[in-house]
Amino acid sequence: KRPWRQPPCPPGLPIIGNLHQLGELPHQSLWTLSKKYGPVMLLKLGSVSTVIVSSPETAKQVLKDYDLHCCSRPSLEGTRKLSYNYLDIAFSRFDDYWRELRKLCVQKLFSAKRVKLIEPLKEEEMRKLIESITESASQKTLINLSEKFLSLNASVICKAAFGVNFQTTVLNNERFQDLVHEALEMLGSFSASDFFPHIGWIFDLFTGLHARRERSVRDLDAFYEQMIGLHLQKNRESSEGDFLDLLLKLEKGEAVLGHGKFTRNHIKAILMNILLGGINTSAITMTWAMAELARNPRVMKKVQSEIRDQIGENNKTRIINLDETNQLIYLKMVIKETWRLHPVTPLLVPREVTCGFQINGYTIQPNTRLHVNVWAIGRDPRIWKNPEEFFPERFIDCDIDVKGQDFELLPFGSGRRICPAMYMGITTVEFGLAHLLYHFDWKLPEGMTVENNDMDEASGLTSHKKHDLLLVPVKPLDP
Numbered sequence: 307k308r309p310w311r312q313p314p315c316p317p318g319l320p321i322i323g324n325l326h327q328l329g330e331l332p333h334q335s336l337w338t339l340s341k342k343y344g345p346v347m348l349l350k351l352g353s354v355s356t357v358i359v360s361s362p363e364t365a366k367q368v369l370k371d372y373d374l375h376c377c378s379r380p381s382l383e384g385t386r387k388l389s390y391n392y393l394d395i396a397f398s399r400f401d402d403y404w405r406e407l408r409k410l411c412v413q414k415l416f417s418a419k420r421v422k423l424i425e426p427l428k429e430e431e432m433r434k435l436i437e438s439i440t441e442s443a444s445q446k447t448l449i450n451l452s453e454k455f456l457s458l459n460a461s462v463i464c465k466a467a468f469g470v471n472f473q474t475t476v477l478n479n480e481r482f483q484d485l486v487h488e489a490l491e492m493l494g495s496f497s498a499s500d501f502f503p504h505i506g507w508i509f510d511l512f513t514g515l516h517a518r519r520e521r522s523v524r525d526l527d528a529f530y531e532q533m534i535g536l537h538l539q540k541n542r543e544s545s546e547g548d549f550l551d552l553l554l555k556l557e558k559g560e561a562v563l564g565h566g567k568f569t570r571n572h573i574k575a576i577l578m579n580i581l582l583g584g585i586n587t588s589a590i591t592m593t594w595a596m597a598e599l600a601r602n603p604r605v606m607k608k609v610q611s612e613i614r615d616q617i618g619e620n621n622k623t624r625i626i627n628l629d630e631t632n633q634l635i636y637l638k639m640v641i642k643e644t645w646r647l648h649p650v651t652p653l654l655v656p657r658e659v660t661c662g663f664q665i666n667g668y669t670i671q672p673n674t675r676l677h678v679n680v681w682a683i684g685r686d687p688r689i690w691k692n693p694e695e696f697f698p699e700r701f702i703d704c705d706i707d708v709k710g711q712d713f714e715l716l717p718f719g720s721g722r723r724i725c726p727a728m729y730m731g732i733t734t735v736e737f738g739l740a741h742l743l744y745h746f747d748w749k750l751p752e753g754m755t756v757e758n759n760d761m762d763e764a765s766g767l768t769s770h771k772k773h774d775l776l777l778v779p780v781k782p783l784d785p
């Protein structure tokens with residue numbers, strides 16, 4: 307047993323502690339603080355002790371050596387509401403229920419077999435996207451790529467999850483995107499109840515956050531109900547089935563997970579994870595990748611040459627399959643480099659320590675909240691030469707991968723809580739980018755230069771590009 311020693315803690319203010327030091331983009335403020343206080347620091351956020359680790363060595367200790375001590379999730383107001391009291395995978399505590407549910411979803415929903423099954427859906431949506439961009443290219447009009455990527459993923463996930471096109475539901479494109487954005491904001495927003503457990507709800511009531519949260523839960527619930535209603539009307543037993551078919555079968559078969567029966571609320575909580583985890587994450591990555599490529603014409607040209615050389619002559623309707631994208635080595639480096647600089651969840655999803663342990667000689671107490679600052683790790687000059695530069699070639703002869711074994715690069719997290727749909731996420735991003743880069747050249751809007759193309763981040767649980775990415779598509783064979 308070693309003596310008890312608390313990690314370094316920046317001085318805070320009475321009551322709020324270090325909350326005022328978080329800033330609009332907490333991962334960036336925490337990075338600055340970690341340069342002064344080190345790779346393990348303790349912050350007092352309201353009344354909640356929170357540890358931040360910011361180096362590959364400390365991340366490894368937390369996510370691998372002591373993963374079992376800290377792989378639970380804290381109780382937070384937004385996640386509680388949206389997950390029907392923690393019936394989902396992402397926000398539920400570490401217990402038998404979570405273990406069984408996660409195992410089931412990995413086998414049935416996120417498996418390589420599922421990825422193969424949804425290939426035709428992706429191809430169909432991609433054809434539509436190529437058609438619509440071709441039209442814009444012929445008129446030389448701007449494309450909002452942030453929107454296009456979100457809509458592409460929403461269409462694929464909705465078809466895979468519900469077997470329908472979301473445009474045919476009560477929600478149109480804009481309304482659906484609003485719903486997803488609002489729910490994600492509710493998950494990531496500052497809620498006083500999370501930092502002042504007994505009195506915070508009063509602030510949430512007065513700031514309107516409580517009402518917004520309720521509305522978001524109600525709107526999503528109405529959407530799930532509509533989808534479930536549609537499924538119960540049809541006889542879909544004979545088909546391979548979509549995600550919802552599978553979940554309804556579990557409900558009908560009175561499956562038992564953990565200590566209780568699988569109910570309608572379990573289904574809705576899992577659908578929330580699929581919608582919010584599945585749609586935005588890949589769209590955010592594709593948007594950042596295209597934004598970086600637009601700022602780095604050398605890399606853009608090189609990755610396009612790789613794809614075009616391998617796939618052959620530009621053919622209007624050519625779809626690039628899974629095996630072909632697998633051969634695109636430089637594209638994979640471009641995506642890794644994008645994740646290094648723009649991890650989708652810069653602080654991962656918060657964890658909760660359930661059993662004390664020591665890292666770097668500091669004691670981490672039970673009930674502490676814990677974040678891994680993967681955004682800071684991606685910029686650590688001890689690991690990455692010229693860290694601010696977008697330079698995919700750094701991955702040549704470097705075996706650092708994104709699959710949770712290398713703690714220098716953790717876009718999907720690591721350990722027991724690693725993203726269970728990593729394969730689905732990687733293949734979706736590769737598929738989307740490969741097509742847009744094969745079929746079109748991309749130009750910055752009139753008057754915009756590489757230097758003034760902004761790369762500002764928006765705040766939240768996920769870190770997306772603050773301003774939509776607008777680019778002009780050009781058909782490569784056009785004069």
Ligand code: HEM
Pocket residue numbers: 395396397408579580583584585587588591650651654655656716717718719720722723724725726727728730731732735
């Ligand atoms: C580019 C795509 C994606 C990225 C970068 C990504 C990233 C992440 C990260 C960082 C975590 C948290 C890991 C941790 O806490 O240590 C996570 C968890 C999760 N992701 Fe993903 N994800 C992606 C795609 C998806 C997709 C497509 C789905 C579902 C369809 C999904 C579902 C989930 C779920 C359910 C969890 C919670 C796991 C748990 O707590 O046990 N993700 N993801």
